[in-house]
Amino acid sequence: MSEGKLIDEFYSLVQVDDQNGNYALDIKDGSYFGMPLKSIVDAEKRLRSNVQHGIAYFSMEYGLATSCYNKLSSQLALNPKNKLPENAVFSNYRVADYFFALHQDNIIDLPIYSGGLGILAGDTVKTMADYKLPAVGIGILWNSGYFRQKFWFKYGQAPEKMRWDPHTYPGLVPLKNRIKISLKSEDVHIRLWKYYVYSHKHDAVVPLVLLDSNIEPNSQRAKDLTDQLYRSDNVFLKLLQRVMLGFGGVSALSELGYNIDIHHLNEGHAVFAFVAKARGLSQDELEKLKRKFVYTCHTPVEAGHDRFSFDDLNKVLKKEDTDIIEKFGKERSGLANLTLLSMNVSSAINAVSHNHQKVMHIQFPKYKEQIQYVTNGVHPYTWVSKAFSELFEEFPGTFPDFKNNPMILSRASELNGNSDFRAKVWQAHQANKEEFCKLLEKWSLDKNLFTICWARRIAAYKRPSLILHDINRLVSIAERIGPLQIILAGKAHPNDNLGFTYVNEMLDKVDKLAEDYNKLKIIVLENYDISLGRLLTSSVDVWLNNPLPPFEASGTSGMKAILNGVLQMSTVDGWVAEATDKKLGAFFGYKNSEGSVGNENDLHMNDDAEELYHVLESLAGLYYKTNPAGKVKTSSEWIDMMIECICTSARFNTYRMLDQYKKNIWNIG
Ligand SMILES: *Cc1c(COP(=O)(O)O)cnc(C)c1O
16 A cells, blocks of 8 residues: 555544644654554544444553653654753752752653553553554543642642643544534533554554643633643542533544444543433343443542542433433432442442452452452563663563563572573662652662652552651661661642641651651652653662552552662562562551451551561661672572562553453453
């Protein structure tokens, strides 16, 4: 087929709205922003054919790591609005001021995610592309992203609106297609956008369809629905963001002519998709429709289960829609519960780790038979650092095909006795750590000092300040064992007042430590996002994970860390509970009793801080025995554990995860 034909075919399938011709510069000659156009044409044709098992994946958020993985490129200069902002660094190291800015000269990641749920969605669609599945992702174009975190000393976190420009984001294109959703008293008009998620080999794509209400002739209220992700300060905004995803997603699929058998609800946020498809159906037809829906639940935490009053629902939705919600999603309290609704309308339900399944069985005993589990994973090619990817390729005898088969990493243990490999594992890690220290040069971080990181969403059950619980204890460990470098980062949801106090507490405690900088360096990084997540999970020596069991459904940042040989210091919760037979570092802390969920407000801070300091002391001790004065002893048990981490990463990736979704949830082999 000639190139001319291909581009004509592309434009007949994809109605790009290119008013000033900018996109034509980047969509040409068989190339889509530097990637093969053919992969898109193939996928678009396939989704419109009578393909079997077309999958629509619905998610409020997608974290695609577009700035570092399968980066699409544009002829146009990078719009400064789409550049990573300078982020403040808060530390007990004071040169001139409390703050210095961390400068990373790169494009922002597509800002349509907030955290783990979105990153899982992104890693899932990337793996669907790698598997060449006929799939489409449905999401929302968040015109102001999630939010940008600013630190204000003596105050804490100040959330700001994030500014970016979707029209100049490479690979993201608006379509001429318009749809609308009908609410009780207004129609909301929606413009569709597309982004293409390429496979690792660039030979396949999963289109991501993004809904955008920021257009005429919508009211300002309707325009604001796709402004910021997870607005919860107003119940109607919160509700209608979910309605937008479900109703809008279903209309978008039909507008684009996609043939879908499986609707995957990534969280209950998406369940209005069922409501949209259920209108006017008979009981028999409803039963048939349920077979086309599956649901993944991502949290046991109370706040994660959306509830709305029927009073509120009736104010904005039509009666035929609230009737369906009432039929399938009304709980005993009289409220509409989106988790219940999702479970009642899906043919398969899954938790995201074995532990989480046990918790769901306690929380929802009526659904015990139906609730399976598929432990989360991470997309290996997104999260493996360059140094480690090159290391694996240096040992083709053991890892003959890492580029196509990440499961091959389970063989890492075969190289445990190979001193060359052991030395190179350490070197690769040091190379990553050196790069990180260089970025934070002004704070004089040292690649030969023990470095531990806690970075994640700030939520009470994750216990952000556990490591700072007893500062004197930290100073004493540093004096006896050796200097400690502690890196902290995380965003609290703007309406989470408790989360907000944690950021404040962190900054306050760090501030009081100015004198101790030569033994204890603490760095708090502003605006935790994918670029920082990727950097941190591959650069520090130990990844700290201390949620209160059993409230971490899975967690994924530790999986990114083990892929890069970074040791774990973790409570036994989420995915970690499935790896306690492995020597990945140190496990510690409170364990909830089997058969009970416990109390998410009883944080066990004193006992668990005590245990944390105990294992910190032993890991730091082992570190300084392994790496005394920068001269590594490669026979050390530390390197055994790094290798065991790499080996274990084969199980906690999205390839294993997708195999299980295919077999157990989607029933497609
Ligand atoms: C991986 C990642 C997460 C999720 O990690 P958890 O272990 O679930 O906290 C959240 N935010 C960012 C930026 C990440 O990279």
